Amino acid sequence: MSVPAADPHWRGWILAYFYLGGVAAGAYLLAGIAQLSDSRRHLPMIRTAHYLAAPLMAVCAGLLVIDLDHPLRFWHMLFDPISGRAVFKPWSPMSLGSWMLLVFGLFTAWSFLCALADDERLGLARLCKPLRWLRDTRLAWLVRGAGIACAFFIASYTGALLTATNQPVWSMSPLLAAVFCASSASTGAASVTLAARLRGDALPDVQWRWHRLERWLLMLEVASVLAWLYTIRSALPLLLRGSGTQLVAGATALLMLLPLLPEPRPLEPAVELPASWRAVTSLTAGLCLRYVVLWSAVAIR
Amino acid sequence: MAQAVGFFTDTTLCIGCKACEVACHQWNGLPALHGGQKPLTGNSYDNTGSFSHVDWRHVKFVEQFSADRGQAAWLMMSDVCKHCVDAPCLDVCPTGAIIRTEFDTVYIRERVCNGCRDCIAACPFGVIAISPSKHVAQKCTFCYDRLQAGRPPACAQACPTGSIQFGPIDVLHARAQARLAKLHAEGKPQARLYGADDSVLGGLRSFYLLMERPEVYGLPEAPLVPRRSVWKSALAGLVNAVLVALAALVAFRRRGREGQPGTSASRAGPDRGRLPVEPARVPPMSAAPDICPGPYGAERPGPP
Structure with a gap:
């Protein structure tokens, strides 16, 4: 296929950012909703999510800076170096995303510090006290709501960013934002359940609820991917022309569908295994999905 | 604002001499790659191949052959940044490095660009490339420095056949319509204008007279x-x-007795929404089989 548009060479760093950013946003938004609905029972899961989100966002910021051809100019995303004024283009997903990344980074850092304070891990009683006070005010509820909204944005804007191009496949459908939103949520749930399992302090019924949610979100992800594939159906024959691409696409489909298969009634000693396996599969499927989406614009050329 | 200017490229007049490419390189100080040696691509006499960080103009050679390859024809077109009215690169640029000048052309401020490559993804014509030495996006500047000095762009001045015409955009539109009517009158109904009206990205400041469909020249029919x-x-x-x-x-959500006072899930009281300092440690799941629903599948009955 002859494509006049040039390849932006968004490869490994961007793939890692899309994935890790999605996991962080998904974990944070689900923790936020859990906080709003039943914070006490879900507390270990919430803390696990907050311990995951902030470091992942820090890594994401690093990935985005590294990917720039002029990394030291990363701050030009926010301010014009000549006029000194803020640069904000709400119609540009990358401009809006840069500002939202900053805001979401602050939210995740605040939640991370709160989790540390709750676990008495900071060792700084003076810092913990104002943090707890801040967290328990009415303002905190507003902050949590805003944090959830930000997390939803981060979870889905990368799809909108790809659509707002003239690249083949990416620009063909507006559903990429929906696909990434569902994928971020499912991988976020999977990361929290997996990490909580390692921490071992969550109530069994709470873990079960998160596993059930993970399964629902994966169903939503699969449905979104199918809808997206339908909207790009004219490009599918070109995309699937090579055996290598068929292999990657098949592996992605398998990884997404495997956790949805009905599982046998678990025997008591073996109950630990399936959930971890499902979470790992779900996380891998999310990574493969983003790889396939990013690579599709290259493969069709 | 100064008068809006543009290029009208009449491809019927292009002879593929590449004087425009040379003039562009010379004026803008763009180096020759590979020591000035440009090997043939092997499938075309077009040895520029595509736009790059040093090739801001690209003379396309479109070779057309009959089925038995007994007859051949060439279409030639000197391609360049279109300086679109609804420029996708300018739209998406998160740093504001890409601006619209007082001449209604699109210009990249090198001091501001940080090489995010969003403009490359957005441009439907593939005219933007990253300079490996400057690490910023590069493309035709419409010879902004020459325009400011009241001079025409180097490529238009160098074109020996008048294929690249420079001037006020309204004058060029009128000239293009007249040329199109003349070609139609000469029995060439396939002649068409590309980007002269607002159907392509709100209008192109560099528009073309083509003798084939835009796709034949590697131009997108309906860019977004x-x-x-x-x-x-x-x-x-x-x-x-x-x-x-x-x-x-x-x-x-909580159901049934999970929400009743006295249980760990109680919603009543001042603790609602607050996180207790010390979470209750519970035994691992395998050691607490009778708590609420089954962990990973069908629900199991809770304790009596």
Whole structure:
């Protein structure tokens, strides 16, 4: 296929950012909703999510800076170096995303510090006290709501960013934002359940609820991917022309569908295994999905 | 604002001499790659191949052959940045490095660009490339420095056949319409203008007279304006965000005795929404088989 548009060479760093950013946003938004609905029972899961989100966002910021051809100019995303004024283009997903990344980074850092304070891990009683006070005010509820909204944005804007191009496949459908939103949520749930399992302090019924949610979100992800594939159906024959691409696409489909298969009634000693396996599969499927989406614009050329 | 200017490229007059490419390199100080040696691509006499960080103009050679390859014809076209009215690169550029000048052309401020490459993804014509030495996006500047000095762009001045015509955009539009009418009158109904009206990205400041469909010249028929897709994407994302939130609320909701006073899930009292300092440690799941639903599948009966 002859494509006049040039390849932006968004490869490994961007793939890692899309994935890790999605996991962080998904974990944070689900923790936020859990906080709003039943914070006490879900507390270990919430803390696990907050311990995951902030470091992942820090890594994401690093990935985005590294990917720039002029990394030291990363701050030009926010301010014009000549006029000194803020640069904000709400119609540009990358401009809006840069500002939202900053805001979401602050939210995740605040939640991370709160989790540390709750676990008495900071060792700084003076810092913990104002943090707890801040967290328990009415303002905190507003902050949590805003944090959830930000997390939803981060979870889905990368799809909108790809659509707002003239690249083949990416620009063909507006559903990429929906696909990434569902994928971020499912991988976020999977990361929290997996990490909580390692921490071992969550109530069994709470873990079960998160596993059930993970399964629902994966169903939503699969449905979104199918809808997206339908909207790009004219490009599918070109995309699937090579055996290598068929292999990657098949592996992605398998990884997404495997956790949805009905599982046998678990025997008591073996109950630990399936959930971890499902979470790992779900996380891998999310990574493969983003790889396939990013690579599709290259493969069709 | 100064008068809007543009290029009208009449491809019927192009002879593929590449004087425009040479003039562009010379005026803008663009180096020759590979020691000035440009090997043939092997499938065309077009040895520039594509736009790059040093090739801001590209003379395309479109070779056309009959089925038995007994007859051949060449279409030639000197391609360049279109300086679109609804420029996708300018729309998406997050740093504001890409601006519209007082001549209504599109210009990249090198001091501001940080090499995010969003403009490359957005440009439907593939005219932008990253300079490996400057690490910023590069493309035709429409000889902004020459325009400011009241001089025409180097390529237009160098073109020996008048294929690249420079001037006020209104004058060029009128000239193009007259040329099109003349070609139609000469029995060449396939002649058409590309980018002269607002059907392509709101209009192109560098527009073309073509003798074939745009695709034949490697031009997209209907390029997209990125900002128009953003709202559709936002709506699609919002639908799934609502579904995710609903799923999470249903999954996390409390039922029956979980919400009664005295249980760990009690909602009553001042602790609602607050996180206790010390979470209750519970035994691992395998050691607490009778608590509430079954962990990973069918629900099991709770304790009596």
